[in-house]
Amino acid sequence: QVQLVESGGGLVQAGGSLRLSCAASGRTFSTYAMGWFRQAPGKEREFVAAISWSGGSTYYSDSVKGRFTISRDNAKNTMSLQMNSLKPEDTAVYYCNAVKVRGSSWVSMYDYWGQGTQVTVSS
Helix, strand or coil: CCEEEEECCEEEECCCCEEEEEEEECCCHHHCCEEEEEECCCCCCEEEEEECCCCCCEEECCCCCCCEEEEEECCCCEEEEEECCCCHHHCEEEEEEEEEEECCEEEECCCCCCCCEEEEEEC
16 A cells, blocks of 8 residues: 655745655655645645656746756655745645656655655735
């Protein structure tokens, strides 16, 4: 059974930083591209960042490019998202999942989602 556990969220002032972590188990996630998504209140879940299975390639949404950095440690089956220069519009629940490309978009590979971690950025 797939298990995805996100952590590291919190309340931070605009301009601050947070580091999110994702612990994956139940499958060999080291063979999959992994990614982060977020969902703000009243909005659909959206893609944030993705990283190839080897960690050699990374992809970001335009809204976070240059501010967020995704990384992974396959030996530990974990993934991280370093978020700098946070803005109030980054406020959302953040989720991780294995990802794949569908058309021109990154989408989750599984319908299963963890509980997410809340990030709140105050102005």
